[in-house]
Structure formats: structure tokens, C-alpha cells
Amino acid sequence: MRFRATVENVQTFHRVVSSLEKMSKRCMIKLNETTMRIICLPGDSGVQLWSSIRIEHIFTDYRIQSNNNNEITFEISSEPLLAALKSALSSPEVVLKLTKKNDHATWSFEIAISSTSGSRMNIVHDVRVAVQRPADVARMKEPLCPEPDVHVVLPPLKALRTVLERKAKLSDVVAIRCNKRGCLKLAIETEVVGVETTWDGCTHPNMDDNEHGSQSQKPADMQDDQDPEAFASVLLPVKALIRFMNCHVVSTTTIADAVKDSDNDRVITVNCQPSTSASASFLPTTMSVSSSTTWTAPFPPYDPTDTASFSYETVLKRWPVIITNLIDRIYRTNHDLLSSEPASAAKAADSSADAEDGEDDDEDDDEDEVLSEEEIKAKVEEGKGIIATASKLKYEMARDRPLEPIPDDGQSLAKEYNAALDALVADGRNTWFTAPWLFAECYLYRLFRSWFAQTKYWSTFDPFWDQKVDSFRSSGTAVHKLADTMHDLELELDVLAKDEEKTAVLFAEMLQVCLWGNATDLSLLTNLTHDEIQALQLRTSDPARDTFILRDDTARAWDAIKSVKDGRVDIVLDNSGFELFTDLVFADFLIRFTGGRVRKVVFHPKNMPWFVSDVTPRDFAWTLDILASEAAQPGSFFSGTSDAATSAHLGALVARWKSYVDSGAFELCTHSFWIGHLPYFYMPNELKGYIGEAALVVFKGDLNYRKLTGDVRWPVTTPFEEAIGPLKGAFPILSLRTNKADVVVGISEEDAKRAEAEDARWRVSGRYAVVSFAGTS
Template identity: 50%
Template sequence: MMFQAPYPPYDPTDKDGFSYETVQKRWPIILTGVVNQLHLENHDIFVDSEHADGKNLEEGKLAEGKALIEKVSKLKYEMARDRALEPLSQDGGSHIETYNTELERLASISKNTWFTAPWLFAECYLYRLIWSYLLQTTHWRQYDPFRAQKIDAFQKSGVAIHKIATIVYELDHEKKNLEDNVDNLKVLFQEMTQMCLWGNSIDLSLLTNLSLSDMEHLQAVGKDAQAAREAFILKDDQEPLWNHLKSLEDGRIDFVLDNAGFELFTDLVFADFLVTHTSYVSKVVMHPKLIPWYVSDVTPSDFSQTLDLLLDDAFLASSSPTEAEKKHLQYMTTRWKDYVERGIFSLSVPISTALGAEIGSTADFWTTHLPYWDMKIHAQSLWTDLHLNSNLVIFKGDLNYRKLTGDISWPTSTPFREAIGPLAGSFPLLSLRTSKADVVAGVSDEVAAQLDKTDKHWRVSGRYALISFEEKSC
């Protein structure tokens, strides 16, 4: 029997809510970006076709590109006018019936338009619809309209990337000190956890305490830094998380990935730390999205490209790294490549997986609209794999948190374990989330009320974070 939350999901019928702003402003901007990118691609195709053979092939792609621009422009027009969400076409992709069945249900209760549909459903549907447009072409079926944007953002992170690579290099030369002192290891683990937590919004000042010149100083500064950040972490389960990690020996950790670029880089740094510097973890499995998703989510090609770009000195040359910094980045990334080749790091699908491939695989579930508490019903093989084989599943970012909690309007004091419904206890679970949407669980009513008074945007600003951990119990 499907779990039914006792509260409704967030939707844009509340004009003061963030979901209304998303539909009114954010989604049209994203669609405009897709149209602009298609225009650029079509322009390049036209220029290239004037100087190459195979002109008929290029003309076919150009015509399809123009049709895609028209479709996305029409979608933007209909969204602004609160039109009904159209059923997905039989495009050969996944989850068509899952989406269309929910659309029928929403239509039956008059909640099937852009400004009335549940926010989480409509947003997932939006990206699946864009993918449907691409699937119905001959020449654009492997096109990621967000790829250039992801690469551009990653390229601008060169300073942070090189500094972190140097820290990792220094860690390797202090490995003995870590092995001999669990307290130092704990501080570093907490720093790595928070680096992974803050992801794209990371402040390099947060990393200054990772200098290993004085391990005692590291421990003291680490505790001070933790205390300074405490006000911004509204739920902090780092202590039970650390106790769980210490109980492992050669364990497997899973990352349900969020953003490509710098955030994926920090995920890899965290994974590298766990495998290289602790005896607790010996294998890391990362779960990507199989289609372009929420603009910046990691696809298999993003993952492999990240490693290649990190090994290309020219890619990050604009950050003017020193020769030592370039050496440190090469050193670290070469190790990651080796870990991939040896299966220490892996994706849940082959790294060479094309966009839209592996339909029916365990990775396919991540691009449904379904809350994760339905995993056991709709993705039995995925649930079984995580239940039997994973020692910790780390859900990265805001979207994963929304899906864990169903994007339901839970009272903030609802225990996280309750808010994730039947998924609770299925496997050891960690959510690392900076809050960029309304849903929050595990925060006292008093704290929430105070934040409502002092910062009305606290739920959506990304300034506050939650570290939520749940043990396996079944």
C-alpha cells in the first residue's frame, strides 16, 4: 500500500511561497536559457554546414533545432498562462505511464496546470518533457541543453579546486598522523562532511583549518570552526554519523549525486578521503541521472568529463595556478582515475552510458517524480541493492531532500525519520542539504519561529543547512 503523507505537498497556489516564484520567474528563465543555447547550436551548425560535405544531414539537424526552439518557446508561453500540463508522448523513454497516470489524477482534482500542480511533480515533469522533445528527434537525441552551462560554472572554480587539491596532497603526507590519532581523523571527517554539505556555496575560508602543519592546532581550530558554523546548521547529526562510520570495516558508501562541476569535485574529495585515509570504507558507488535534469545534475558523461577536464591544465589555466598546484591536482585526479579503473570508485551504471540509456536500471528511478519512500514499490532492485549492500547512502543536495520528504508541508518539528516515511530504516541514510526549498524537518518550532522573524527567506536562501542521519533498522 502506498504511503500517504498527512499533509499536502507544496504547490504554487500560495503566492507567497517559493514554489510560486519558481513557476513565475525561475522556470521561464531556465527555458529561455534552453532556447538561447539551441539558437547558438543551430548557428554553429549552419556555419559549419557552409564549409563541409553532408549538407543534407546538417539541414535535417537545423530543421529539428528550429522545431525544438518552437516547442520550448511554446512551453514557456503556456506556462505563463497557467495551461494544463500535456501528457508525455510515447517517445521511447522511461516512466511515461508513471507521469501520465499522475497527470490524470491531478486533472481529476483540478490540480494539473502549471500554477496549481504540486511543485515537485511539475518540476520533474518539466525536465522529462524537455527530454521528450529531444527524444522525438533524429539528430538531438544525445543533446544536453545544460552541458555548456555546467562546464562554464566548473571552469570558474579553478582557485578553489587547486587549493583543495593541495590540501589533499598534504593529507597524503600526514597519513601516519591520522592513522595514529582518531581525534584528528574525526575533525578532518567533519571538515570533509561540511565541505561536501556546502558544495557550490563553499567559502574557501572554511578550509583554512585543514592545514596539517600542526595536528594539535588542527584539532582545536577544527572545533572552533565547527562551533562558528553551528548557528547555520539547523539539524546536525555529525556525531551519530561519525559513530556509525567508525563501526565499519571496508564498507561501501553510496552517493546519490546532485550537481556537476565543483560540487561533484567536492564529492570526489570526500570519497577519496574515506577510501584513502580510513579503514572504514573501501568502495564508493555514485548514482547519476540518466537524462539532463534540473540543469546541473550529474550525468554519466559529466562524471567522466570531470576527470578528463581536471587532468587538462589548459581548462583551469585562467585561475593562474602555480606549478605546485597543478602538480597536486594531477596527483589527486590520477589517483581517482586509478580508483575508477580498479572499481574502488564506480557509477551505478557503466561510465560510458549514453543519455537516456539503461532504461529499467537501478539508476532510472532518480528521474521520476516519485518520493523516495516509494522506492521499495517502484524500484525494488535499487532498494534491495542499497538495503543489502550499502553501509551508508549519502543523499546530496536540496532536490534529494525534497524527494526524501516528499516535498510535503511537514511541520518543521516533524522528526526526519517520520518525514521520510517508509524509507526510514531501510539502510543507513545521510542527507546533506543546504536549504533552497520550503520543506524542512527535524528543526524545533522555536528555532523555526525565531528564523521566521529574523529572516523570512531562511528556508530557501541556501544560507542554512541540515545534516540528517538515520540508522538502518530493518
């Protein structure tokens, strides 16, 4: 790939980067033949920025070349980029090149300067970048937002910021309200004070032709039926909004787009349109949803105060093992760092992160970071600090000490967790053996994340990576068997297009594969051997498996799909490895083998390492890459071998999946709600509205089931539709769950007694399962 340009408008480029540097420390720059896009993904502020600048407004003598349609995308740190541009402000000529120095990709600024004697010389300012693979870039999606009800031109952002900074001293949350009459209000309301600032006469622009407005258009018959006096309202974190206000250094016109949902506040985007560029910022709304927060389950949550419960066993035995494994992983990484030469040690330490990114060793891989000897020592010391913190937690957990607040680590939901913890303190349930199980378990993994997020060298480290890789490595037999099955289905493709009954039968089979893939949960299988895990995975071939399904709504799920044309199915993912493979198989079946009923599958992973084995976006990308590598070189990853035909079947299957990713038929969508502690009763409206567009939403695994039902002590005969509370009727829900926690609903007393007689641990052993469906009517 090649890039070279003259920076003609250094002043504007500097102002743009100056504004985004205050919002995010790192950003993506996406260059093509006509446009430069600067993208700030949600980080510590939660604000997303998607800006677009025409090349001719910044560059001249512009040349770009790559194998990806002359498009280059890289991640860059905004602080050194701003420093380079600042040093170039008074230069008569600045040439910018993409180069490779010391095995690292750099954006190299050649800056011409004049000496006091009048002679001219060039200085070079290099900014390291991380070139992104096309497949990873394709997964970056600008947020999908509903059509706004109100557009309003904001007052000068500098003035707005002054007002907000005063309000920030009173509350963490601000309400923005506006209507079509041009009335804008900023309000805070607490238990002791309420303050509202109003601007009248703001312009309500026509956004129909604005390419940087919302991403959909209202039908003509919906344009004028709204009350101009009605206010659309959203709740926003004050700090996130203040960070956005930093763009006043570049913006000339700023338009806020607000949506009024029938339930409550929904979403806001803010569009900035200076003369040379346009951008859309997506500000995070708060997660309070009034229609749901007033609903309370009629039974208490499970907690470890019941010493006969699985939650007690979890705190007593399972969590200490998980913490010990985490300590061991850090210790081994430190050992590798210190036992080799600096360059090779650094590469060894970074190998898990590279694998997590799904990186290949091709010529475009510029992300391997070689640490100096001093940096290695600093990283080792940080690792020792994490080990000490983890050891302290393990000690305190065994002695039922109080849960400590999540530190302000710049990651998602720290305040929400701490607010819930404050409520538990007031209730006297804030220790490890008294806190509600669902809260404490989610809190634990969010606490793990804070340990790494606060470091310099471990901030992107996945402490569970080795476990996920090792577990998947032992799954070769099951993977190859399913690859052969999918190949055989190709022979039935024409028949399936005409035979709905046969398609329904195969839908049930594929759903079974997807269900029992959930048997691999590393946070639970802490002591099983590879052979035992493989036996669980191969349960899909057991004809007697149906006797272990205590509730089976497969037919109702098919009814939700069979009448759909070109529909969308969402899958809220659970475990990586073999279970993710079965999810991909199921998604492939839906798109390719159901006669055009499904055209798109949206996968919802976690945005941080979670519950040991839950899928992250990096896990997803790595899985596709390692499967492709295994197909090309049998035995390179999976233990054991496969014949040439099976490897070819796997290769064809993965190639199809990658084509789905490239075309958008497979899509990833992350949301911080999935790594929160709240039951799904309290799903925020913007997320509920988005997944509600799907013909079917599949919730995989035990944790999703616990959150759907609130993890409370429902009687087993409670209807599933009742146990999901306010989600009843919101959208078609299918829960695929092998039982690994105490809560179970929707089954008969007779089936519960039978399971109890067969296995005293039937609620938690993973031997039994439920397939639960709730429709919209």
C-alpha cells in the same frame, strides 16, 4: 589497434544479431582474445542484454591487438550490422576488419561472391562504429542481482510470446510467478478482468555451476530451506517482455531466475543458452512497491497555489528563465551550424556532445561525426522545431494551461508520468500553477528530454552543457585549494591510521566541504555572477559557517562508519561541476584516510540531463578528464592560474581517482527511479535492496531532500526519521542539504525563529543547511 578475422559461422552470427536488433537499435560489441560480448544497454525497451560468445564459435584466423590488453569495445547500430550479415549469408568467405575510412572507424565486411559465369569477386560492406575509451568501458557494469529463489526452464519462447501478445491487449503489466515444483504462471489483473495462464511440469534446473546464472552463490545452509510450493513473483512491462521473446530465433534453452522479496516483487533475469553462446537479459520490473504505496504523508504537498511559497516564485520566474536559456542554446547552436563551412560547423555543433562524452582528441577518437550540408539543414530544422515547442510551453505556463502528456519517446517512465498526470486531471490539479511542485518540476525536465529524444540529430544533446562548463570554469580557486588540502592530508596518513579521534574531526571537515559544495545549483542561481558563485563555494573556509547549520548529525554519521571494515558508501549525486568535485574529495577521504573502513564508493547519477546541473555519467567522465588536462596544462580550463606545486597536487589527486575508477573502488550506478517524480517513500525494492548493502547512503542536495521527505508541508519540528516515512530503518541515510525549498524538518522552533529573524527567505536562500541522519535501529 588492429582487428581482423574470418567469419566462419555467418549463420549463427546473423541469428544472434537478428534477435538483438528487435530489442535494441544500438549495442556494444566487446572483443578480446577469447570472447565476443554483445551488450544492449537499457533503452526504449528497458531490457538489458549481456551475451557472451566464444571466438571459435564465430571466427577463424582471428587477430586482435590494442593497448588495452588486446581488448576493443565499440558501439554499433544493429540494423546496418544485420544488413551486412544478411548479404554475407551465402558467401563462401567473409573477412572482417576494423578500419578507419574518411576519419571514421568502420567494421568492414569483405564478402566473396560468385557471378553467374563462375568468376569470383569481393564486395565491401562498411558499418560505422564508435570506438569506446577504456575508462568508459570500465564504467559499464552488468547489473548486480540478488541470488534468485527460483530457476525455471521456460516453455518455447514463441509460444510464450503468443500468449503475451494476447494479454498485452488487456494490460501493460504482467505478473510472472514460478516455484520449485516447476509451476509457471503468467497473469494480468485489472479492475475489470483477471486472466492467468499456467504451465505445469517446467524443469527447475540446478544453476550452481552455471556461469551465466546469478552473480552470487547461496551458502550451503540456505539451499533447501525454501518451501517448494512458494511462488516467487515479479511484475514486468508486457512490451519489454515481448521484446525479449524475440531471442527465440537463437535460443535453445531459456531459464528465468526470479527473486521473492520479503516485501514484494523484486527482479527477474532471463538466461538463454544456445549451443554456441550464452546471454543474460535483465528485464525491468515495475516500480510499484506495495509496502510503501499504502503509506501516505499526513500533510499536503507544496504547490504554487500558495503565492507566498517558493514554488509559486519558481513557476512564475525561475522556470521561464530556464526555458529561455534552453531556447538560446538551441538558437546559438543553429547559428554556428549555418555560419561556417559544413565540416567545421558540424564539429562545432557536436563539440558539446564530445565534451559531454569526455572525449580527447587522440588517435582513437572516432566519434566526431561530420554532417553533410543536407544533414546540417535537417538538424537546423529540428532545432527550430524544439525552439517552437519550448516557446509554446513558456507561453502556456505563464497562462496556467494544463500539463500535456509525455509523448511516447522511447525513454524511461513516460507511462508513469502520464498515469500520475491522469490522477491530477481527475483531481483538478493538472495546470502549471495548481500541480504539486515536486511532480511538476520533475515532469518539466522529463518533458525537455522528450523534445530531444524524438529527433534524429539532437537525441543525445545536453541543452545545459554550456552552463555546467562555464560554472565549473569559474571554480579554479576553490578546486586548487582543496587539491592542496588533500596533498597536506597525505602527510597525516600514518597518524590518521592510528588516531580515531583525529580521523573523526577530519571526517566532519570533509563532510562540511561536501555539504557546502551544494551551494552551486545552476537551476537556482540563474542570475548570479561567477564571483558570487565562487564566494558561495569558498564558504567552506568560513569559521562562522556552523551557525548556519540548523541540524547537524555529523557525529551520528561518523558512528555509522567508524565500526565498519572494508565497507561501501553510496552517494546519490546532485550537481555537477564544483559540487561533484567536493563529492569526489569526500569519497577519496573515505577510501584513503579512514583506516580501511571504506573500500568502495558507488555514485548514483541521473541517466539524462536533469534539473540543469545534475550529474550524468558523461559529466562524471568529463570532470575527471578536464581536471587531468588542467593539471597537465595549468590555465587550459580554469580562469586564473595556479603554481606548479598546486597543479602537481591536482594531478596526483585526479590520477588517484582515475585509478579508483579502473579498479572499481569508484563505481557509477544509474537507475531510472532517480529521474522519476515519486518521493523516495516509493523506492522500488530492487534499488532499496542494492543501496541497502552500503554502510552509509549519502543523499546530496535539495531535490534529494525534497524526495526523501515527500516535499510536503511537515512542521519544522517533525523528526527527520518520521518525515522519510517507510524508509525509516531501511538503511543508514545521511542527507546533506543547503536549504533551497520550503520543506525543512528536524529542527527546533527556536532555531526556526532565529533563522526567520535573520533571513526571511531562510528556507530557500541556500544560506542555511541541515545535516540529517537516520539509522537502521
